[in-house]
Amino acid sequence: MRHGADYVFSEEIIDRKFSQCVRLENELLGSIDYVTRDGYLVLRLRKEEKERFILQIGTNNAETACQAVDKLAQDIGGVDVNMGCPKKFSTQGGMGSALMRDLENAKAIMGALVTRFAGRMSVSCKIRVLRTFEDTLAYVLAMQETGIHWISIHPRTAAEESKVPARWYTVKRLLDTKLIKIPVLGSGDLFSPLCIHKYLSFTGASGCILARGAIHNPYIFKLKASLLNRSAKLVSTDNEDDWKESVCEPDPSTNLQQQEPKEEESKGPKKD
Numbered sequence: 001m002r003h004g005a006d007y008v009f010s011e012e013i014i015d016r017k018f019s020q021c022v023r024l025e026n027e028l029l030g031s032i033d034y035v036t037r038d039g040y041l042v043l044r045l046r047k048e049e050k051e052r053f054i055l056q057i058g059t060n061n062a063e064t065a066c067q068a069v070d071k072l073a074q075d076i077g078g079v080d081v082n083m084g085c086p087k088k089f090s091t092q093g094g095m096g097s098a099l100m101r102d103l104e105n106a107k108a109i110m111g112a113l114v115t116r117f118a119g120r121m122s123v124s125c126k127i128r129v130l131r132t133f134e135d136t137l138a139y140v141l142a143m144q145e146t147g148i149h150w151i152s153i154h155p156r157t158a159a160e161e162s163k164v165p166a167r168w169y170t171v172k173r174l175l176d177t178k179l180i181k182i183p184v185l186g187s188g189d190l191f192s193p194l195c196i197h198k199y200l201s202f203t204g205a206s207g208c209i210l211a212r213g214a215i216h217n218p219y220i221f222k223l224k225a226s227l228l229n230r231s232a233k234l235v236s237t238d239n240e241d242d243w244k245e246s247v248c249e250p251d252p253s254t255n256l257q258q259q260e261p262k263e264e265e266s267k268g269p270k271k272d
């Protein structure tokens, strides 16, 4: 956040973990720590960042989700439900990408969080794309209907690993329908300011979230102002072509041309 990110997410933390936690103000570090009774650190956040800190939870239950957020409400600016994680630790309990196969439960969870917390913090979820464009659109609209403030889309199916190019085209198609009224944040293969600029311009997304791009280079957020101005030419002393070749992988032009997932590409959640 010091480098210019607007918001920062925690990693996915399973909601039930917070039931065993106590809240400690760590004066030495100026942080707020949530620690289990046997001393295991579950979450540490900086006091001055808490309005822009979004807790991401893994959950399969509206009640335990609300209980976790209740416990942390004074320290966070938002809650996000991870519906994208394809890993077994998440899906085996009906969490992560498994929630995208259980629409009624996903709606119950988001609806309960909205009812309880929407006046105090942002409520959102992060999804992947489903097997067909129509299914993905229907899912996003169902989430919108619950009253969430915004949604993040990682445009790969749950079966796809990060070596498969992110489906920027699907994000664009979703937004082109004009049916989605809440802000959409995109993600996937955003490794440089140039990639981000192209992503925002091409898809029309309201913003983006970075994972690997931010891990590799936290300074990537420094160019935020120019990135968010879609019509602006990138302000940089670097040569754009150099970026394209050296930093932008995979080549964004591949993403722009890619087509919708074919049926045979999606074989359901990956078995880890």
Ligand SMILES: Cc1cc2nc3c(=O)[nH]c(=O)nc-3n(C[C@H](O)[C@H](O)[C@H](O)COP(=O)(O)O)c2cc1C
Binding pocket: 010, 011, 012, 056, 082, 084, 085, 126, 154, 162, 187, 188, 189, 190, 209, 210, 211, 212, 213
């Ligand atoms: C090391 C690592 C940890 C991640 N942890 C989470 C997580 O806790 N919650 C989540 O929603 N996504 C998580 N992701 C997925 C990213 O948020 C993102 O959707 C995906 O990596 C695609 O974006 P990227 O191409 O910028 O990495 C993680 C990704 C990486 C590489």
